Amino acid sequence: MLESFLLGIQVALQPVNLFYCFAGVFIGTLIGVLPGIGPVGAMSLLLPATFSVSPVGAIIMMSGIFYGAQYGGSTTSILVNIPGEASSVITCLDGYQMARKGRAGPALGIAAIGSFIAGTISIVGLMVLAYPLAKAALSFGPPEYFALMCLGLVILTFLTQGSMYKALMMALLGILLGFVGLDLFTATPRFTFGVNELMDGIGIVPLMMGLFGVSEILINIEQPLKRKIYETKIKGLLPTLQDWVVCKWAVLRGTVIGFFLGILPGGGAVLASFVSYAVEKRVSRYPEKFGTGVIEGVAAPESANNAAAQSSFIPLLSLGIPPNVVMAVLFGGLLIHGIQPGPLLIRSHPEIFWGVVMSMYIGNVMLLALNLPLIGMWVKILKVPYTILFPLILLFCLIGVYSVNNSVLDIYLMILFGVVGYLMRKFDFEPAPLALAYVLSPLLETSLRQSLNISGGSFLIFFSRPISLACMVFVIGLLAFQISSYSKKKRPILPAG
Amino acid sequence: MKIYDVYSALFLTILSGVTCLLAYRLSLGSIHNPGAGLIPFGVAALLGFMSIGLFLRGLLRSAGESRSEEVFKGVEWRGVVLTLCGLLGYGAVFNRLGFRLSTFFLMLLLIGGVGRQKWWSTVAVSFFTVVFAHLIFVVWLRCPFPIGPLGI
Numbered sequence: 001m002l003e004s005f006l007l008g009i010q011v012a013l014q015p016v017n018l019f020y021c022f023a024g025v026f027i028g029t030l031i032g033v034l035p036g037i038g039p040v041g042a043m044s045l046l047l048p049a050t051f052s053v054s055p056v057g058a059i060i061m062m063s064g065i066f067y068g069a070q071y072g073g074s075t076t077s078i079l080v081n082i083p084g085e086a087s088s089v090i091t092c093l094d095g096y097q098m099a100r101k102g103r104a105g106p107a108l109g110i111a112a113i114g115s116f117i118a119g120t121i122s123i124v125g126l127m128v129l130a131y132p133l134a135k136a137a138l139s140f141g142p143p144e145y146f147a148l149m150c151l152g153l154v155i156l157t158f159l160t161q162g163s164m165y166k167a168l169m170m171a172l173l174g175i176l177l178g179f180v181g182l183d184l185f186t187a188t189p190r191f192t193f194g195v196n197e198l199m200d201g202i203g204i205v206p207l208m209m210g211l212f213g214v215s216e217i218l219i220n221i222e223q224p225l226k227r228k229i230y231e232t233k234i235k236g237l238l239p240t241l242q243d244w245v246v247c248k249w250a251v252l253r254g255t256v257i258g259f260f261l262g263i264l265p266g267g268g269a270v271l272a273s274f275v276s277y278a279v280e281k282r283v284s285r286y287p288e289k290f291g292t293g294v295i296e297g298v299a300a301p302e303s304a305n306n307a308a309a310q311s312s313f314i315p316l317l318s319l320g321i322p323p324n325v326v327m328a329v330l331f332g333g334l335l336i337h338g339i340q341p342g343p344l345l346i347r348s349h350p351e352i353f354w355g356v357v358m359s360m361y362i363g364n365v366m367l368l369a370l371n372l373p374l375i376g377m378w379v380k381i382l383k384v385p386y387t388i389l390f391p392l393i394l395l396f397c398l399i400g401v402y403s404v405n406n407s408v409l410d411i412y413l414m415i416l417f418g419v420v421g422y423l424m425r426k427f428d429f430e431p432a433p434l435a436l437a438y439v440l441s442p443l444l445e446t447s448l449r450q451s452l453n454i455s456g457g458s459f460l461i462f463f464s465r466p467i468s469l470a471c472m473v474f475v476i477g478l479l480a481f482q483i484s485s486y487s488k489k490k491r492p493i494l495p496a497g
Numbered sequence: 498m499k500i501y502d503v504y505s506a507l508f509l510t511i512l513s514g515v516t517c518l519l520a521y522r523l524s525l526g527s528i529h530n531p532g533a534g535l536i537p538f539g540v541a542a543l544l545g546f547m548s549i550g551l552f553l554r555g556l557l558r559s560a561g562e563s564r565s566e567e568v569f570k571g572v573e574w575r576g577v578v579l580t581l582c583g584l585l586g587y588g589a590v591f592n593r594l595g596f597r598l599s600t601f602f603l604m605l606l607l608i609g610g611v612g613r614q615k616w617w618s619t620v621a622v623s624f625f626t627v628v629f630a631h632l633i634f635v636v637w638l639r640c641p642f643p644i645g646p647l648g649i
Contacts, residue, residue: 049638052638166551169544172540172544172547173512173544175540176516176537176544179540185533186524186532186533188523188524190533190534191516218577221611222572222573222574222576222577223571223572387611387613387614388612388614391608391611391626394603395600395603395604398587402642408591408592415581415584418584419581426569427501427568429505449536452528452529452531453529455529457529
């Protein structure tokens with residue numbers, strides 16, 4: 001363990017990796033601050049730029065973008081009342097009210113410091129849990145993997161804001177999109193329509209950029225954002241002693257909630273921030289004041305989303321299963337660099353695992369420095385008009401997509417998925433289940449076919465092994481719960497008496 | 498349940514039907530030794546059933562509603578359409594006009610046409626964007642972008 005720890009420090013402290021770490025957290029904070037592009041879009045955008053970089057440098061940078069975005073997202077929530085990130089939506093409630101009361105400084109301060117504490121504790125958890133989990137996962141066979149992935153997808157659809165039924169449909173559509181290309185077992189072209197460029201399947205970059213980048217811009221320009229930065233002097237970034245007294249348990253509770261919800265397949269930073277806010281309100285002695293500028297309402301969700309951002313690396317790095325869409329992009333990035341995420345990753349590429357983990361410590365320190373003293377710079381960036389910003393984001397999307405394969409077809413695919421994503425948002429379909437299912441599709445199919453081969457065509461194989469049985473029981477339970485709650489909701493309520 | 502669910506369900510039903518047909522033409526194989534088309538066939542069929550369910554539910558519950566109008570209410574179509582045309586046009590002319598010229602024209606369209614900025618700021622921002630993008634992607638990252646007429 002100590003050797004691995006030292007190896008990680010050695011890798012993370014290499015000047016080139018320090019640079020990538022800084023670039024990642026800087027870009028992450030930037031995209032977190034700017035509404036209109038999230039970490040999924042930014043990571044997809046930068047994926048092609050990492051091709052010439054070493055795998056460890058690329059993953060350090062992309063990880064930095066993810067957890068950096070969690071820090072940056074709070075700035076817009078507090079100052080503009082527009083969440084820079086989905087995981088910072090809940091921070092708007094109390095953060096913006098604090099800014100209106102002239103307490104923008106402590107709100108930003110507790111968000112950054114709470115994130116730092118949560119992120120650091122979460123990394124320790126990652127180090128402690130990932131290795132034994134990976135060791136246990138070595139005994140997993142295709143049925144266990146299939147059941148785990150099903151569980152992840154069903155939990156994700158269960159937790160979506162809209163209809164679970166529609167989310168499940170999107171997951172199925174995502175799985176279908178993942179079938180495009182050569183069949184992994186027989187090398188038969190599937191759904192390629194004679195287009196050679198589709199033999200390798202639909203690229204992850206055009207799909208993600210279209211669904212999360214272009215569609216977001218189309219939504220924003222159809223009804224332009226009216227940003228009004230609350231004009232207040234940001235002073236006294238360090239919270240007062242009184243703030244610390246009321247916040248310490250909020251930060252810790254947020255960290256614990258975020259850590260465990262981040263590991264959960266289908267969970268992640270967004271869910272963690274909402275749950276921690278709800279818990280904080282429940283345990284508070286003055287719940288009625290939540291939403292009026294209570295500092296715990298900022299500390300808890302901001303700590304939770306950062307803890308979740310770090311802990312969501314656990315299933316990816318130890319099991320090889322991305323628990324959410326952001327991790328799915330990272331999963332794609334690892335595959336492009338020839339690294340297979342999974343239980344063997346820690347053993348076969350210790351420099352990547354430990355290097356990335358150690359870079360997270362360094363990244364958290366960099367983020368603290370970026371987000372507290374340089375807050376004025378981020379506020380100035382917020383003032384860049386969206387009419388200038390969105391063409392630049394679109395241009396980066398176009399260049400990023402083209403440079404993966406030097407193919408114009410990828411540009412068209414991105415536009416197509418942009419329109420699809422736009423219509424999906426309009427018609428209340430969630431893009432996240434589609435994206436995660438698309439990434440998991442080859443793994444799902446492979447493990448299902450292998451399982452059926454092993455069992456001689458019997459689906460009972462998923463119910464005859466303890467881990468897959470537990471997952472499948474959970475899957476069926478969630479689906480049954482959803483069906484029963486739906487039928488109860490729709491049952492006509494008879495008037496009393 | 499809204500009326501627009503009927504349209505989206507109809508689209509997904511057709512899509513899954515076509516996918517089932519295409520998957521059927523691939524080898525289905527057997528359950529214990531699945532062919533290339535079996536799993537896609539199963540997934541498309543499941544999506545088809547769910548789409549039909551959504552379609553019927555939408556049809557039964559949306560009588561009298563016209564929510565499809567509300568979804569697009571207040572949308573400034575000019576910006577959306579111009580942006581999509583700009584992106585499609587960029588793809589169409591990228592190889593012929595080259596990276597720099599096509600990027601310049603796209604920026605003109607997006608900043609001036611969609612963003613409605615003043616003409617001089619549109620030209621200036623477009624120009625500097627091209628220079629900035631050239632320095633980052635061509636000079637620094639050495640992306641092999643197509644070169645346009647007269648080597649521009």
